[in-house]
Amino acid sequence: MGRVEGKVAFITGAARGQGRSHAVRLAQEGADIIAIDICEAVPGVGYPAATEEDLAETVRQVEALDRRIIATKADVRDRAGLKAAIDTGVAELGHLDIVLGNAGICILGPWDEITPEVYQTTIDINLTGNWNLIQLTAPHLIAAGGGSIVLTSSAAGLKGLPFLTPYVTSKHGVVGLMRAFASELAEYNIRVNTVHPTGVDTPMGADPSMGEKFGEWFAAHPKLGGMMVNMLPVEVTQPVDISNAVLFLASDEARYITSLAMAVDAGNTQY
């Protein structure tokens, strides 16, 4: 018997990276999946965008596990499109138990080089996108008698990290969102928690457009270099490490865990 057997999970940003890993890990443990991804380039983002082929690959991998998946191209900023994907998916799969706010972007740059457009886009996707997600999925969780929401924040949601002001700001905001909803949704037996990864081995984690720049910024500001260091002797974690935390929080094993900012960060935030 799987650890989330018979549950249905809605996952944003599921075309690849952590989102696909969450879909596959939950499906391995018995969940059906409703997946969305923007599958389009977002202006300013330096690493390659996920594609519709990526999302199709997620579908293939979940179906190979004999679980059902409904995948839609949708943008967390577009409430109408998001709502349609949620309502259609839930109608098809019967109920909703788990919501994973995983979609996010990361655009690097020293504070004085960040444009208003980059700032706004980051907040819109990483923070407001999760507000849209919770507000639109919570009615389905209430109808199911409870559920588990896990939002992907970051080590940069618990401490400042250099050269990503909009990202740090949005990911701290995700913690506020989580705490606020944890309070209001507790009476419905809905739990809301965040996960806080350190560097994860995904396309976002290795931005080729940066080239030498990241190194140059740190060379110019040497005191900041130590902030990126993990306490455990690991350079980078794998998507499945985040998925395993998400799985635990999504499962009934964590039935009384709510409003937790769960670091999966090799000790980065403790350093």
Next chain:
Amino acid sequence: MGRVEGKVAFITGAARGQGRSHALRLAQEGADIIAVDICAQMDSVPYAMATPDDLAETVKQVEALDRRIVAVQADVRDYGALKSALDAGVAQLGRLDIVSANAGIFSFGTLEELSDEQWKDMLDVNLTGVWHTAKAAIPHLRAAGGGSMILTSSAAGLMGMGNIGHYVSAKHGVVGLMRTLALELAPDMIRVNSIHPTTVNTDMIQNAAAYELFASDLPVAERTREVLAPRFQSLNALPIPWVEPVDISNAVLWLASDEARYVTGVTLPVDAGVLVK
């Protein structure tokens, strides 16, 4: 394949309650167990503590799962005895991978009223006992190439609460211990985290002394579990009066397993939302 298959876990306070539950949950997932418990009464503790029969029952239940267990009566305040028990267990079971520092006591009184004995016993068991447990275990975890330590703190390790100031102090201290151990042991791939339960349905709270704290306005005869439940529930955000030992064990299991291989330095509440209120 169990989630902690082939690992060996050291658990303090394992005769009953959460400690026994941790032993069983880890054994269900393939671990062998080294269990200690004081199995004796302390004068400042206002409820009946575990007995040798309780510890024997833990042994019986673990063995019924076809796992090995080495159980020794030992007091976490006595470093020498604790170390001997652990060393003997490791010699017998071959290694050590997981530590659950679970032993703890509870007593009541405002900080103005608490006696020297109550304060000292509390700090000795709930804080120094945890340090003793970690200190005895570190060489064995290092020899195994890494491991996971889970220190049982409390929601009261992250917030103040009236009438249990010594408990609050000790449990906050456990967080400092956890953070420093996490820092010092990270290079050895030893992870250290704390868990923070709300009220757990065990003998530590289901007793007359705890009921006195929550229902002093009622005659003793009326202080039933059913009457107390809504009062305990008022602490929690989720609509439940208390959590079960297995809920804490499931968190321990996850932190102990390789699924959490990069999780260290975390204060993990299993608190039904006490802290969000």
